[in-house]
Amino acid sequence: MKYYLKCIECGAEFEKTEIIYTCKKCNGLLDVIYDYNEIKKNMDMNKLKNEAPSVWKYKDLLPVGIEPVSIREGGTPLYKCDRLAKKIGIRELYVKHEGMNPTGSFKDRGMTVGVSKAIELGMKTVACASTGNTSAALAIYGAKAGIPSVVLLPAGKVALGKIGQALMHGAKVIMIKGNFDDALLLVRELCDQEPIYLLNSINPYRLEGQKTIAFEIVDQLGFTVPDRVVLPVGNAGNITAINKGFKEFVTLGITDRRPKMTGIQTAGACPIVKAIKSGAKDITPEKNPETIATAIRIGDPVNARKALAAIRESSGTAESVTDDELVQAQKDLAQLEGIGVEPASATSVAGLKKLVDMGIISKDETVVCVTTGHLLKDPEEVISVCIEPVTVEPTIEALRKAIFS
Ligand SMILES: Cc1ncc(COP(=O)(O)O)c(C=O)c1O
Numbered sequence: 021m022k023y024y025l026k027c028i029e030c031g032a033e034f035e036k037t038e039i040i041y042t043c044k045k046c047n048g049l050l051d052v053i054y055d056y057n058e059i060k061k062n063m064d065m066n067k068l069k070n071e072a073p074s075v076w077k078y079k080d081l082l083p084v085g086i087e088p089v090s091i092r093e094g095g096t097p098l099y100k101c102d103r104l105a106k107k108i109g110i111r112e113l114y115v116k117h118e119g120m121n122p123t124g125s126f127k128d129r130g131m132t133v134g135v136s137k138a139i140e141l142g143m144k145t146v147a148c149a150s151t152g153n154t155s156a157a158l159a160i161y162g163a164k165a166g167i168p169s170v171v172l173l174p175a176g177k178v179a180l181g182k183i184g185q186a187l188m189h190g191a192k193v194i195m196i197k198g199n200f201d202d203a204l205l206l207v208r209e210l211c212d213q214e215p216i217y218l219l220n221s222i223n224p225y226r227l228e229g230q231k232t233i234a235f236e237i238v239d240q241l242g243f244t245v246p247d248r249v250v251l252p253v254g255n256a257g258n259i260t261a262i263n264k265g266f267k268e269f270v271t272l273g274i275t276d277r278r279p280k281m282t283g284i285q286t287a288g289a290c291p292i293v294k295a296i297k298s299g300a301k302d303i304t305p306e307k308n309p310e311t312i313a314t315a316i317r318i319g320d321p322v323n324a325r326k327a328l329a330a331i332r333e334s335s336g337t338a339e340s341v342t343d344d345e346l347v348q349a350q351k352d353l354a355q356l357e358g359i360g361v362e363p364a365s366a367t368s369v370a371g372l373k374k375l376v377d378m379g380i381i382s383k384d385e386t387v388v389c390v391t392t393g394h395l396l397k398d399p400e401e402v403i404s405v406c407i408e409p410v411t412v413e414p415t416i417e418a419l420r421k422a423i424f425s
């Protein structure tokens with residue numbers, strides 16, 4: 021398949037065989053560009069309409085030419101959430117639950133493509149910085165591929181389940197005395213100096229896997245497009261990737277419009293929201309991001325330039341929510357719809373509610389919220405925000421008392 025890398029800033033083009041993460045001329049972010057006419061010519065519409073969704077269903081739009089390193093990622097449920105919609109006050113709400121991926125987050129979509137690409141390029145070791153989920157996914161796909169993985173985590177700020185995954189799947193886990201942004205700078209330096217393949221979202225190939233969320237949403241809505249997609253934003257790769265997916269379906273003539281991309285951050289870590297609200301060209305990095313949603317505790321999102329463009333060109337918006345608001349949304353998802361998510365994921369629903377209350381999102385819109393990670397990722401947060409279980413003597417009287425009084 022024909023494709024190449026193109027700088028989003030200066031337009032410089034690079035061969036698909038080059039091992040680069042940013043533009044060699046201006047250091048801008050890179051995009052993967054395909055020959056859409058060729059893809060269109062060879063597109064199997066019958067397969068597209070009838071095969072069950074999964075990342076590799078869309079392999080004609082993915083930059084991998086080998087048998088992929090896969091553990092059946094994607095094909096996550098799109099739930100119609102009428103009780104939650106009623107509580108928020110909108111007509112039609114869906115939740116795309118990415119927590120149902122093999123490692124419990126959307127990162128698997130990126131890593132199945134990213135680690136496959138590493139193998140195709142002949143790389144022997146992979147690495148990332150992570151707030152947790154990226155490291156879990158890298159460890160698992162590295163294990164499946166049979167190559168070592170190195171993960172740098174901000175010490176003391178990663179949810180337990182994610183560290184457990186990275187350790188058990190055999191990654192070299194290194195705690196950095198700093199935040200995620202510090203860890204990312206460090207791992208970029210390492211990968212520039214050593215033959216280690218960087219698989220954070222600055223790697224344009226990894227983001228290609230994540231655009232399949234858009235393809236699946238269209239697929240699962242019977243080849244229609246929602247008015248709006250709302251999702252959490254941290255390092256800002258996912259909102260960029262999903263927007264690219266929707267754009268590609270329009271380019272290929274599969275759909276005829278795109279949803280408004282709406283990014284949600286927390287009040288303690290919201291550089292993208294501030295830039296959108298002020299109309300600034302760039303973000304101002306935040307030095308000390310802080311939030312209960314450790315997955316998006318990020319002050320200097322590396323994909324900010326792509327994400328700001330995605331939000332603006334899709335006529336979307338961005339909003340911040342408090343930790344209290346996201347915990348309430350996490351409970352609503354769990355108790356009204358049976359959808360268990362980690363704190364960062366619940367920002368999508370909290371943000372939707374806030375934007376509906378503010379009158380910015382119309383009650384008549386069809387909205388898809390993306391819930392990015394599973395509840396079991398962060399059991400400590402769950403325990404800290406829920407009522408403690410009661411302990412009773414093993415008698416029917418004590419049991420009755422505990423239940424009925
Ligand atoms: C659970 C979860 N939700 C949301 C995000 C934010 O995604 P992105 O960094 O692509 O903006 C992340 C990671 O950053 C995450 O782990």
Ligand SMILES: N[C@@H](CCOP(=O)(O)O)C(=O)O
Pocket residue numbers: 127148149150151152153154155219220221222254255256257315316
């Ligand atoms: N939440 C992310 C942080 C950024 O990872 P990225 O590689 O997608 O930029 C994580 O899980 O580590």
